[in-house]
Amino acid sequence: MNTIQNLLIKKAFELGLSAYPLEITDIFVENRIRLKCIYGCRDYGQSLSCPPHVMDVDIFRKILNEYRQALLLIENYDLSNEQNILKAWSYLRKESFHKMLELEYLAFREGFTYAQLLRPGACNECDTCAEKCRKPEFLRFSPEAVGINLAKTMASVGEEIIFCDSSSVKIIGILLIE
Numbered sequence: 789m790n791t792i793q794n795l796l797i798k799k800a801f802e803l804g805l806s807a808y809p810l811e812i813t814d815i816f817v818e819n820r821i822r823l824k825c826i827y828g829c830r831d832y833g834q835s836l837s838c839p840p841h842v843m844d845v846d847i848f849r850k851i852l853n854e855y856r857q858a859l860l861l862i863e864n865y866d867l868s869n870e871q872n873i874l875k876a877w878s879y880l881r882k883e884s885f886h887k888m889l890e891l892e893y894l895a896f897r898e899g900f901t902y903a904q905l906l907r908p909g910a911c912n913e914c915d916t917c918a919e920k921c922r923k924p925e926f927l928r929f930s931p932e933a934v935g936i937n938l939a940k941t942m943a944s945v946g947e948e949i950i951f952c953d954s955s956s957v958k959i960i961g962i963l964l965i966e
């Protein structure tokens with residue numbers, strides 16, 4: 789691990805996040821992830837942070853190849869006592885996003901000007917999106933929106949997504965560093 793990764797991991801820990809160093813080759817981009825966006829996700833076309841409002845998978849692949857290192861960011865929650873899990877998840881996701889964004893800002897201040905956060909899930913800074921983004925400074929897209937297979941990427945650091953288990957909810961982002 790190098791100095792910037794160490795600094796970001798320490799800060800992530802202070803914020804209550806787990807952070808794992810990723811080589812760019814640990815990030816798996818697949819066209820079939822976009823299939824799941826288009827068919828079956830209620831945010832498709834609704835959120836400005838989701839397809840078809842974000843770049844094509846092929847363009848993202850080219851961009852990703854210009855990076856060398858990244859961090860996988862995870863915040864873990866036990867929501868088994870929540871009555872409304874979707875509502876709780878939406879609220880917590882917003883909090884996690886802002887913590888993760890702090891890490892992007894920190895990397896930028898440290899001279900990593902191309903640091904870019906891929907946020908957890910669709911943007912939910914506003915109740916609904918307007919035709920034009922109301923808060924473009926917060927607009928980031930998710931790993932899935934550009935074709936990242938999160939399950940495979942997580943497996944590369946020994947983490948896993950457990951679907952349909954409210955006692956083990958993971959809020960996940962990726963910070964591209966340089």
Ligand code: SF4
Pocket residue numbers: 835836837911912913914915916917918920921922923924926927
């Ligand atoms: S900041 Fe608001 S308008 Fe912009 S993408 Fe997010 S929810 Fe939509």
